[in-house]
Amino acid sequence: xxxxxxxxxxxxxxxxxxxxxxxxxxxxxxxxxxxxxxxxxxxxxxxxxxxxxxxxxxxxxxxxxxxxxxxxxxxxxxxxxxxxxxxxxxxxxxxxxxxxxxxxxxxxxxxxx
Amino acid sequence: xxxxxxxxxxxxxxxxxxxxxxxxxxxxxxxxxxxxxxxxxxxxxxxxxxxxxxxxxxxxxxxxxxxxxxxxxxxxxxxxxxxxxxxxxxxxxxxxxxxxxxxxxxxxxxxxxx
Numbered sequence: 001x002x003x004x005x006x007x008x009x010x011x012x013x014x015x016x017x018x019x020x021x022x023x024x025x026x027x028x029x030x031x032x033x034x035x036x037x038x039x040x041x042x043x044x045x046x047x048x049x050x051x052x053x054x055x056x057x058x059x060x061x062x063x064x065x066x067x068x069x070x071x072x073x074x075x076x077x078x079x080x081x082x083x084x085x086x087x088x089x090x091x092x093x094x095x096x097x098x099x100x101x102x103x104x105x106x107x108x109x110x111x112x113x
Numbered sequence: 114x115x116x117x118x119x120x121x122x123x124x125x126x127x128x129x130x131x132x133x134x135x136x137x138x139x140x141x142x143x144x145x146x147x148x149x150x151x152x153x154x155x156x157x158x159x160x161x162x163x164x165x166x167x168x169x170x171x172x173x174x175x176x177x178x179x180x181x182x183x184x185x186x187x188x189x190x191x192x193x194x195x196x197x198x199x200x201x202x203x204x205x206x207x208x209x210x211x212x213x214x215x216x217x218x219x220x221x222x223x224x225x226x227x
Contacts, residue, residue, distance in 0.1 A: 043219050045217075
């Protein structure tokens, strides 16, 4: 019940294209869903996050879509750029008095020029 | 504002030794969490500290321990190191644990056990 499943494991997109990464969770008590971006040699950086009371959140070229009934959420990167090439992690948390994050396995994104 | 800092950045240890890693949270942040990142297991939660108290612990053996000081700085210790402990150890800080408090990660400490 604590798992977060992420797909695909790797993704290659042409510059200017849309990158889509999907995550599914099991625990309906999760109420906070962040996405992190990690470059080699760096720690994960918070990209965007959503709560289950909204179905979509957009920040610049990054959009989270959330489907509560299907227990799925996804990250869309519009107009993908070579600088977006990184590993992306989805995560979920049952907040309240803890910030413990359950992470997906990660997606390595390569954006070709 | 300075980000989360972790020291040392790289460590090489031998099986059986122990190691202590340090984390300084973002100024004003009082909650610190630790994660282990490996290629096989991904990012796994180790423990979380707030107000010098461990609030949550992941599924790791007792060889992994931590503590938090009154200035919110945190340390984690791994005793009797095993080869499988080789990993990137990440520290994350937030204002407080729980709802609406986003976590920010440090660059990590790369531990290699030989």
